[in-house]
Amino acid sequence: MKKLLGLLTALLIFTVAGAQTELSMWYHGAGNAAERDTLLMIIEDFNNSQSDWVINLEEFPQESYNESIVAAALSGNLPDIIDVDGPVMPNWAWSGYMQPLNLSEGALDDFLPGAVGVWNGEVYSVGLWDAAIAMFARRSVLEANGIRIPTLEQPWTLEEFDAALETLQASGEFEFAFDPGMAWTGEWYPYAFSPFLQSFGGDMIDRSTFLTAEGALNGEEALAFGNWWQSLFERDLAPGTSQDGADRETGFIDGKYALQWNGNWAALAALDAYGDDLLFLPAPDFGNGPIIGAASWQFGVAASSENPEGANAFIEFAIQDEYLAAFSQATGLIPATQSAAAITPNYAAGGPLEVFFELSNEQSLIRPPTPGYVVMALVFEKALADIANGADVQDTLDAAVDEINADIENNNGYGF
């Protein structure tokens, strides 16, 4: 009798479980315990909240995540829900790996612009958070050197910023006045430095057509940016491409650098070191307004998914304020909505990182949303490194334009 009961229970559990459809999800953050715990909590809540779907999480190290997705796509093994870096999303959407999201009307209305991934007029991905960059500075240092503290309404102009750097360098207290972060090769270059170019009035590509970089990346404005960029290193105001990785991590905290261009993920460590003296300043206005990069990792649905309703249901579930807040608490990143920011200690009114929400909301510009971005980013990185190392500015920018244009041509315009 007992046996029979046990069998019945097992059968019951089996049939209940059988009614649920399994969905697979891939995530880029293997090795990061805080992110993992938060994501698992959301998945568990989702699995318990309804009886149609069960999410299975698989994690990958960030360095090999993109390659894993490409390999899976080529062999037809993509998961249902994929995690995608904002600027890469158009490439995957265009390649046919992703399908547009199908969320309820107005679900994304309050989201930071950088957290919503749009390509070809459709939303393909949404992020639970965004990241923002600020100029890390110390009030005491700026005041001692008679430098005005800029605001979002009145950021530093090019002349002001440049004069401030000269003053700080001349003070002799610092190894370098400004640390842009040349040690962080890779995506940091386009993410952190293309906003400077855009503020000068140039861009990585002509965003009116997305078919050529001519004029945008080698025009007068871009040339002005390039010359200024090169002069930073010629005048020894900033450490060059051979900057030590460890100096990048701790140089500002150790007092080697007066100003540091850095992301909000580094903010808590700097706060620990300097407390109230620390300032998160907006980007300088080089003529076209202060600009910082936007878009971080986001969730989307694979084109090959057999259960897009389930995948969309999970994403819609995950973008509730409480989960945005939980992620922000765990990682220090900016919650994607104002209402979620309000319930986190760091980003609520009066919180130590509150300013980042405004910085992101007011200044952010996404990197060019085109499938060609992947190549453009590499070309841009090499051009900026070469210019910093003393290459001829105009020739380097011309070569970058040619390479970007050749790539666009090779791809029949990337669908534009």
Next chain:
Amino acid sequence: MFDARTKATLSSAPKTSRGNRKNKEAFAGWLMAAPAIILLLTFLIVPFIFAFGLSLTNQRLISPNPTEYVGLRNYKRLLNVRFFTLKPLVDAEGNPVLDEEGQISYPRLRNFTRNNPDYPQLNGLREFKSWQVGKNRLVLLASDAVFFRALLNTIIFVIVVAPLQAGFALLLALLVNQRLRGVNVFRMIYFMPVVISMVVVSMLWRFIYDGNDGLLNSLLSAVSFGAFQPVDWLGSPQTALGSIIAMSVWQGVGFHMVIWLSGLQTIPFVLYEAASIAGANGWQKLRYVTWPGLRNTAVLILIVITMQSFSLYTQVQVMTRGGPLDSTQAIVFQAVQRGFEKQDIAGGSAISVLLFLIVLFISIMQSYLTREKR
């Protein structure tokens, strides 16, 4: 005439049985070679045929666009070069304009190479090298200056590394070939870098070459009592390639030492004894006994080092990523960067095919030059 006929009749008799044995032997031979042949076919020959095929298309790593045959376009883009004479800027009287430093001024090249309808053949080309010829400047323009830089760097790398590595390895082999106590410890020490992964070695040498407080700078500064000014070894275009060469020589020298050692140990000891009896001194033994006995080993080592050096990649990827200012670009690095990072499989394949042809040509040349002259 008679000879030939007898030979024919003689050999015809046992033909069947010998033929059978021969067939059997041939079969066994093929069977034993099969694993290697299958592996070579699957992982080298078939992929190479694929690469050659892909290099004639516009294949992308990922793309919804269909693959199209484009002929030799990828090769033309890589290899298009042209000479162009740049005439100095002249003032109203036709004299060359001088800049502040008294140098002759030239018009910017981009006036000719960018959208100039008078010079359509120069469109999109970049300066690779230039020379002063009288008042004019002779410019070598290339459609892909980075590729030519990579080619040049790789050739310099091979030309420097091959003799250095072979020479140091021979020196070490001669040292550790002596019958001394504890010589195995030295053999192990010299061989150790070979066993460590190149990625790890490259990471370590990045710290050694660090421009501020790297081991090399500290060492040189200590040895010179502070007179030595720190050099940014990997960060300066003048020293970056040399630094990678020095580190590569160090890393590979142990491997070739072992090959030399095996060569040294095949030389019969009686030859040295005979030489001693004949009154030869140490140098004469080296010159007339050791060196001739190492001939075949030397040929092998030279060919192996040459081929290995052409595949320069890991050090560049980990230490410099081709920079600063393209001073450490390498062919394989470019092939990988284009094929995978920039998703241009066709372009990467074209570079691989060119590299294959270069290495093939050099190997054939080497085996021709070092053939046994009878």
